[in-house]
Amino acid sequence: MLVKVRQFLLEIIGALLLGAAAAWLTASGSASWFSGFQFQWSGRWLDMKTFFLSIVLEAIPFVLLGVFFSAFIQTFVTEEQVRRWTPKNPLIAIPFGAFLGFLFPVCECAIIPVVRRLIQKGMPLHVGVVFLLAGPIVNPVVLSSTYLAFARQPDLAFHRGAAALVIAVIVGVLTLLFIRKNPLLLGMESQIRHEEAHAKALRGKLSMTFSHAIDEFFDMGKFLLAGALISALLQVYVSRETLAEIGQTPVTSHLVMMGMAYLFSLCSEADAFIAASFSHSFHASSLLAFLVFGPMLDLKTTLMLLGTFRFGFVVKLVASVTVLVLAVTLLWPV
């Protein structure tokens, strides 16, 4: 069942998008479609375009960065090296993964191709997962932007980093204990072998790196674009106040903030500024939930994860991260 859903996920999303596009064309067509030779667009659609293009233009450099970084690892880092650098003992390896973000300060769009490559190269899954979750938060760029955004509550940056570390480490331990099967997508194995064949045949050729970059650009790009489109639509049609009104009790306000973080799909370098704009209507611990959850999981990264890992694994990851972020931020002393 799950496998089937996963198989058709792309089709389902695509059909929805095409349907939406068709509805849009007909709807705007019935209004004054031509006036002279000028198209008349409704203001909301123009706003939607602004958001959509803006997210895409912002994310493309970071996705390319991730793609090239992953191509760099592919070409220059051997499996032997990855295995040697990663500590054997999980007690050291999991914190090691959590602080890897300080070495590679990548945001949440860029980290998925990188983690995928590192896992393919032999990094243990639990370390990869810890890096995946903690990396986009526990790094100097994101923490300093949080510090700037919350000029009046500077300790929130510290809480953000610490809570993210705790959650990432717990998920890492859970992964170590409960995930036995290789979570990478079917066919990923043959792809690795395939890429290695190319790497051997064409080692040192720049064009090979670029060819793979094009493949990955289209591979990751489709998920990124779908996520950006949905997020742009929500930004135009859903008002923040409506969401804020739902969140009155601690649990619902945390859930609302996490939901917003998920749907808006902001870059982890910028989301602190949004969180700061909510500081008048939400308690600091709900803001913390927003700040921790968004970089770990959001709409576009979920789609990107689904393009990398098995459906079942992504479901488990999403479920455990959601529950943990909710529990930890509710209990966290802010």
Next chain:
Amino acid sequence: MNQSSAKRHYLVRSLILLGFTGLLAQLILTHRLGLYLAPRLHMLSYVTLGILFMLTLISLRQVFSGATAYDCDCEDAHKIPRSLWRSVLLYGIFLLPLSMGFLMPDQILGSDVADKRGITLLSNDVRKLAEVTGAANTPASGESGTAGNASSHVGETNAPASPQKKQEAAATLPALSDAQIRQKFSDGGLGDFYTDMAVSLYKQPVISLNDKVFLDGLTTMELYAKEFAGKEIETLGFVYRQPDFTKEQFVVARFSVSCCTADANVFGILVENKQGSKWAKDSWVKVRGKLEARSVDGYDMLVLKADGIETVKAPKDPYVYYNYDTPAGN
């Protein structure tokens, strides 16, 4: 999979990459990138343009020499969609931003988005806005005195406080030396940045809240609301109204962008002017007037009593940015 089908896919991909390169180049050359990205990401976009250009060239090369570049028996791994339906979906979603970028006109974010976002006023508290406008109605339309309704303490602090503040500010202003002004703003432990900012703003006879200092200046005045009451300022923004505003009120607002417009926030100052309803929503205005303090629930809030409002053209760069490292740039 046969060779010609693979080549067709490479051709479509090349065209899409070419489209992205063209779109980005067009945005940069026509100076419209600022409508989508904050300046600090522009450099990154230039680099991206270069990389996209190279990717386009390499992808085009694959079209002509696909067989030699990928001479292997592992076509499945190249992620070329297997059916026509999948191809349409895959390339459709890449064509969407391109067609939108080329065909749809640009629009500056305005009141519709501000409605969805909620606006941050000089009070730093949106929920208080309704109370302020409610309280302001009484003294503005009728004679000042007691507001005499539910929010009585608002009305009571409101009217007497502001003239007093004005006089105080006007009287002490010329006598203060730099050091004294500095002293005025150094308490509160809000850091050197805001102190520097406050001093540099306070020294101006008419505070010019221009694009460069809009956000930081607004934050500073909000932190030191008491001290800035009675000062004269001049600023520029688009007209934004909420349903609960009186006819004399509107907000002169700006969107702040920290990375891309998806993270845009609205900031503004509540303006009051007898002819306030004359200016259409989303039109750009230059406003000049005196700040007046209102106190709502213990918050000091500044309202701009405008005496000069003029319509202006929307600035080339409509958004404002935080600018932490140059406090006294103006």
